Amino acid sequence: MNDAQRSGTLARLKDRIAKLENRPVAAGAIASAGGFGTRRGAARFVPWRQAPAGLVHEVWTGNLRDAGAGLGFALGLVRPLLTPARPAIVWLQRQFEAAETGLAYGAGLAVLGIEPEAIVIGRMKQTGELLWAAEEALGCTGVAAVVADIAGYPRALDFTATRRLALRAARTGVSVVLVRYGPEKPASAAFMRWQVSPAPSGKRAFDERAGGAARFAVSLERSGSGLRGNWLLEWQDDGFGEIDADAERGARKAASGAVVPVLGHRLSRTA
Amino acid sequence: MRLKALNRAALEAGLGEGQTLADARALCPNLVSRPMDRGRLMEAFGELADWLSAFSPLVAIHGVVAPMGDIVMDITGVSHLFGGEAGLLKEVTARLEGEGLSVSGAIADSVGAAWALSRFGKSETLGRVLAPGGEEEALAELPVMALRLDEETSAGLATMGLKRVGQLYGRDRRALKARFGEGLLVRLDQALGIAGERIVPRLPAPERVAERRFGEPIGLVDDVLATIADLARRLCAELEAAREGAQTFHLFLYRVDHKLMHLAVNAASATREAPHVARLIAHRLERLQTDFDAGFGIDMMRLGATSVSRLDETQLGVFEGADTRLDLDRFYDRVTSRFGPAALSRSKFADTHIPERAVTLEPVVARTGDAPQAMPDATQPRPLRLLPVPEEVTVVAEVPEGPPGRMQWRRVSYRFSRVSGPERIGVEWWRPGEGALTRDYYVAEDDEGRRFWLFREGLYDETRQPRWFVHGFFA
Numbered sequence: 001m002n003d004a005q006r007s008g009t010l011a012r013l014k015d016r017i018a019k020l021e022n023r024p025v026a027a028g029a030i031a032s033a034g035g036f037g038t039r040r041g042a043a044r045f046v047p048w049r050q051a052p053a054g055l056v057h058e059v060w061t062g063n064l065r066d067a068g069a070g071l072g073f074a075l076g077l078v079r080p081l082l083t084p085a086r087p088a089i090v091w092l093q094r095q096f097e098a099a100e101t102g103l104a105y106g107a108g109l110a111v112l113g114i115e116p117e118a119i120v121i122g123r124m125k126q127t128g129e130l131l132w133a134a135e136e137a138l139g140c141t142g143v144a145a146v147v148a149d150i151a152g153y154p155r156a157l158d159f160t161a162t163r164r165l166a167l168r169a170a171r172t173g174v175s176v177v178l179v180r181y182g183p184e185k186p187a188s189a190a191f192m193r194w195q196v197s198p199a200p201s202g203k204r205a206f207d208e209r210a211g212g213a214a215r216f217a218v219s220l221e222r223s224g225s226g227l228r229g230n231w232l233l234e235w236q237d238d239g240f241g242e243i244d245a246d247a248e249r250g251a252r253k254a255a256s257g258a259v260v261p262v263l264g265h266r267l268s269r270t271a
Numbered sequence: 272m273r274l275k276a277l278n279r280a281a282l283e284a285g286l287g288e289g290q291t292l293a294d295a296r297a298l299c300p301n302l303v304s305r306p307m308d309r310g311r312l313m314e315a316f317g318e319l320a321d322w323l324s325a326f327s328p329l330v331a332i333h334g335v336v337a338p339m340g341d342i343v344m345d346i347t348g349v350s351h352l353f354g355g356e357a358g359l360l361k362e363v364t365a366r367l368e369g370e371g372l373s374v375s376g377a378i379a380d381s382v383g384a385a386w387a388l389s390r391f392g393k394s395e396t397l398g399r400v401l402a403p404g405g406e407e408e409a410l411a412e413l414p415v416m417a418l419r420l421d422e423e424t425s426a427g428l429a430t431m432g433l434k435r436v437g438q439l440y441g442r443d444r445r446a447l448k449a450r451f452g453e454g455l456l457v458r459l460d461q462a463l464g465i466a467g468e469r470i471v472p473r474l475p476a477p478e479r480v481a482e483r484r485f486g487e488p489i490g491l492v493d494d495v496l497a498t499i500a501d502l503a504r505r506l507c508a509e510l511e512a513a514r515e516g517a518q519t520f521h522l523f524l525y526r527v528d529h530k531l532m533h534l535a536v537n538a539a540s541a542t543r544e545a546p547h548v549a550r551l552i553a554h555r556l557e558r559l560q561t562d563f564d565a566g567f568g569i570d571m572m573r574l575g576a577t578s579v580s581r582l583d584e585t586q587l588g589v590f591e592g593a594d595t596r597l598d599l600d601r602f603y604d605r606v607t608s609r610f611g612p613a614a615l616s617r618s619k620f621a622d623t624h625i626p627e628r629a630v631t632l633e634p635v636v637a638r639t640g641d642a643p644q645a646m647p648d649a650t651q652p653r654p655l656r657l658l659p660v661p662e663e664v665t666v667v668a669e670v671p672e673g674p675p676g677r678m679q680w681r682r683v684s685y686r687f688s689r690v691s692g693p694e695r696i697g698v699e700w701w702r703p704g705e706g707a708l709t710r711d712y713y714v715a716e717d718d719e720g721r722r723f724w725l726f727r728e729g730l731y732d733e734t735r736q737p738r739w740f741v742h743g744f745f746a
Contacts (some may be wrong), residue, residue, distance in 0.1 A: 071746065
């Protein structure tokens with residue numbers, strides 16, 4: 001068997017597996033884009049900039065006190081999915097959590113460039129109800145994405161539940177972001193699992209003491225297409241932009257370029 | 272203690288209303304008495320009135336002349352279903368008497384005349400149906416009390432020798448008014464049908480209805496659901512024929528034991544899609560699962576529509592997909608019918624600077640019509656999440672009126688490296704409140720990049736001990 005034959009067989013097998021797993025077509029595109037993670041190459045795929053529709057994401061932050069960063073990243077992730085044909089993002093929360101993590105505040109959405117009108121706030125009593133509402137939202141052609149904010153480890157949100165969401169999302173093309181908190185990450189059928197923590201913001205012009213645009217230390221820990229990576233992201237006017245922490249500190253970059261930005265960022269934090 | 276209400280047997284034994292319990296016991300040693308529970312009686316009476324809406328949707332409890340009031344029904348346009356007005360009256364009284372209740376009723380063009388006939392009609396006229404225009408003649412022989420007068424007025428009339436209603440006809444109205452006040456004339460005019468009288472229905476009166484009576488009462492939820500689907504189909508066909516859609520749907524379940532279950536669902540936009548309406552009501556029923564109690568069975572169901580508005584057929588273009596707006600509305604309906612209207616909401620801005628008042632959550636269904644306010648000044652920083660109740664924290668500031676330096680919040684300390692502010696938000700003095708204080712808001716970022724929205728409540732010349740609160744979190 002020569003190389004061409006081999007790669008052909010491999011592609012066919014991959015196709016079959018993707019079909020069996022009911023993986024969305026877009027996910028296949030990511031897999032084929034391949035060049036992701038390397039800092040060279042123009043056509044590399046950047047998952048935080050153009051995450052395709054119809055996927056389930058998990059956005060984890062370490063603690064409830066990082067709730068702002070978690071929601072900010074989640075909304076930034078799904079914002080590109082808003083179109084005139086899909087004008088709504090459904091944000092779901094369990095009622096009792098509002099006292100702990102706060103309610104999505106309409107006036108603050110302007111920073112992320114989202115019209116407050118576009119966010120539908122759903123508050124349910126139990127996780128089961130929340131998942132039901134999420135599934136209903138997934139079936140709606142007007143919804144761009146569902147962002148579900150779930151603290152703790154409710155029993156109702158097990159692997160089966162996330163699998164249900166994943167299958168339905170793949171069928172209807174509506175993305176789901178589960179914003180979760182805590183150190184443990186139980187098994188789930190999410191296509192991408194992100195770990196997000198807030199990062200010290202950049203400088204603001206004319207004001208040394210004030211913070212600048214929001215920054216996130218993001219790492220893609222797992223994804224269905226095997227892609228991984230770490231980034232330091234900043235919310236710029238119209239989406240996330242990658243920040244080179246080393247360059248900002250004026251440090252010499254390693255010639256190989258293999259230093260992952262987030263490592264540099266962590267170093268800066270300990271310094 | 273005195274007797275307040277007696278049954279027929281007690282009346283035959285010679286007891287009367289107002290008698291003391293001790294006297295009554297002496298006259299009738301085996302008397303069974305119960306203390307009166309007004310609240311429960313009112314409730315039971317109300318339930319009975321609601322149940323009577325099986326006959327006509329407009330039922331009210333009217334007036335305070337009788338201890339509990341009287342049940343008034345507007346039977347315009349329904350009597351033909353029962354073989355005429357006499358048939359309707361017979362049916363209603365028979366149903367109630369079958370339950371062991373003492374009933375007296377009458378049908379007339381005015382509430383006053385019907386009241387008079389039902390209370391004071393002679394036994395052969397009891398249950399009489401008064402033809403239109405017959406009030407004057409029918410009431411002439413009745414005592415003046417039949418006009419729903421208070422004790423004082425009727426006693427006054429009696430001293431003047433005016434004992435029957437007929438004697439009041441043609442009297443000098445000015446003299447009567449001077450002596451007894453406006454009330455007497457109003458009551459007289461109301462009884463004769465000269466003056467109108469409003470009745471306030473207890474239940475919402477649907478503009479369009481579909482109903483179904485069962486020969487044999489049903490009790491299973493599945494049967495109820497099947498009937499709902501059928502009723503929804505009929506109601507929606509009716510709406511379609513009239514080119515209308517409705518936003519609110521009411522389901523009335525009439526139980527054989529004279530209880531009524533009523534539930535309503537709201538749709539985000541006017542609709543006449545039968546499967547959708549049926550599903551909304553089914554969700555609503557599911558929500559009260561534990562409260563659903565068919566008792567001894569349900570013998571009638573009615574589905575009604577209110578908030579009816581014109582709705583023309585929409586034609587989808589060949590190249591257009593499904594209507595997203597409509598699809599979103601259907602989604603809102605499905606969720607809110609199950610979890611209640613407050614489950615889904617949108618931000619709505621109000622014209623104020625106080626952050627917790629500036630944005631309110633407005634249910635997506637049944638939105639108020641007032642014009643949406645524009646978003647407040649976007650140049651000021653506002654957090655992504657706002658705590659419903661600000662949390663008090665201990666803050667160390669470098670200088671008394673200065674920005675926060677360190678904070679202790681939920682038992683963890685934070686050191687702020689970057690702070691911007693203050694944004695001073697003053698008190699809205701036109702709102703009543705117990706000495707609200709000026710707030711100075713800061714955006715404070717800790718060493719790890721978490722950004723909080725903090726405020727100090729009170730300036731140092733307003734209060735000796737200003738307090739600090741966390742109010743929100745930024746991305």
